[in-house]
Amino acid sequence: MSNVFEFVADSRVCSGKSAARRARRAGTVPAVIYGGHGEPQMLVLNHNEVIKHLEHEAVYSHVLDVTIDGKTEKAILKGVQRNPARVQIQHLDFLRVNMSEVVKVHVPLHFTNEHTSVGGKKGGIAAHSMVDVEISCLPMFLPEFIEVNLTDLDIGSTLHLSDLVLPTGVEIVALAQGADHNLPVASMMASKASKDDAAAQS
Numbered sequence: 001m002s003n004v005f006e007f008v009a010d011s012r013v014c015s016g017k018s019a020a021r022r023a024r025r026a027g028t029v030p031a032v033i034y035g036g037h038g039e040p041q042m043l044v045l046n047h048n049e050v051i052k053h054l055e056h057e058a059v060y061s062h063v064l065d066v067t068i069d070g071k072t073e074k075a076i077l078k079g080v081q082r083n084p085a086r087v088q089i090q091h092l093d094f095l096r097v098n099m100s101e102v103v104k105v106h107v108p109l110h111f112t113n114e115h116t117s118v119g120g121k122k123g124g125i126a127a128h129s130m131v132d133v134e135i136s137c138l139p140m141f142l143p144e145f146i147e148v149n150l151t152d153l154d155i156g157s158t159l160h161l162s163d164l165v166l167p168t169g170v171e172i173v174a175l176a177q178g179a180d181h182n183l184p185v186a187s188m189m190a191s192k193a194s195k196d197d198a199a200a201q202s
Contacts, residue, residue, distance in 0.1 A: 006065040006072075007053065007094075009033075009043040020091065029089045033066055033075055036096030043068060043094075050089050054080065061107040063139045066094050074098075074139070076105055097139050104173055106132045110145045111186060119155040119188035126150055129184045133161065134173040141169035148185055158187040 009031065012023070020030040029050050034040040043066075053059050059077060066075045079093035097103050114126045133146060146164055153159060160182045161172050174181040 005059065005062055006067060007045055007092075008049065009045045009066060009068045011069050012042045012044050024088070024090065029092055031092035031094065033068070033073065033094040033096060036073075036098060038073075038096060041068065043092075045092065047089060050092065051087070054089065057108060058144045061105060061142060061144050063097055063099075063142060064094070076103060076139075076142075099139050101138070102136050103139055103142070104134055104136045105142060106134050107143055108132045108145045109148050109185065111148045111150060113149055113151045117150040117153045117188065119153050119157065120150070122155055123191050124155040124188040125191050126153065127187045127189050129186060133164075133185075135166075135170050136173050136176075137170045141167065143167045143170060146170075150186060150188070153186065153188045155188050155190045159185045161185060 012030070023030040023044050024047075026044075027047050028044040029047050031043040031045055032040055033043060062076070064075050064077060065072045067073075074097050075094040076097055077092065078095040079091070080089065081091040082088070083090055095103070109128075109130065109132055111126065111128060114120050117124075117126070120126070135143075135146070137143075146166065148159065148164060150159070161175055162182045164172070164185065166172065174183060
């Protein structure tokens with residue numbers, strides 16, 4: 001069995017919707033790898049192995065080894081198409097990476113210290129405005145996630161993208177587009193209980 005960060009694939013010659021359907025009926029996942037300095041290449045992967053890999057959040061924000069017919073290429077997972085009605089992966093998109101070239105990747109946000117934050121201690125509830133963020137960095141600096149520390153967040157306050165503490169070598173793509181793109185990440189809202197307490201004390 002391959003490790004979490006290795007996807008073992010076979011090349012496929014046929015493309016198109018009918019070929020993809022045949023691949024799925026055979027218990028495999030159709031995929032494509034593209035970008036870098038190579039031509040797009042059609043692939044198929046074992047469906048059960050793909051399901052096991054995708055259970056790990058880190059797969060979505062790591063440089064992966066995609067081994068095709070025994071030859072390994074570095075890539076990131078750029079897209080996953082799932083069947084909305086059942087547990088089936090319908091298609092994967094891999095983007096080749098060069099370790100010396102900047103990549104853009106969506107990584108998950110991990111929210112911490114919500115209940116022990118300034119607002120949390122007052123009974124506030126944190127509202128998350130986004131669950132991931134697009135970053136740019138060299139592949140060697142690619143983080144598994146970005147931490148959103150809510151410790152200092154008070155009721156009525158909002159954390160924006162510019163407030164995030166980023167790992168070395170990592171930039172947020174939206175912030176490079178100007179101040180108008182400094183979007184909210186999380187806000188601390190007053191709960192009904194905290195509002196009632198405030199009214200009782202006034």
